[in-house]
Amino acid sequence: MDRQASGWSFLTNHARVLLAIARDPVARLRDLAATCHITERTVQGIVVDLEEGSYLSRERHGRRTRYGVSPR
Secondary structure, eight states: OOHHHHTOOSSOHHHHHHHHHHHOTTOOHHHHHHHHTSOHHHHHHHHHHHHHTTSEEEEEETTEEEEEEOOO
8 A cells, every 4th residue: 555545654754754864864854844744944944953852963064064874
C-alpha cells in the first residue's frame, strides 16, 4: 500500500529529516523537504529543533551548510 494513501507513517517528520540528513549531510533544506514530502518551512523548524536537542550540528561552508548527526 502506498504510504501517502494510508495517511500515516511509522516515523515522525523529525525522524525522517534526521535520516535524510544522515544520508546527505550537505543537502539543502529544499532537497530535504522534497525527500520527506513536507514544506521547506517545516524542515527549517525541525532542523532548529534537532540542533537545539543536540541531535545535529550545523557548519557553514561558503554559501552551503553541512550538517553533522550526533552519534548519541
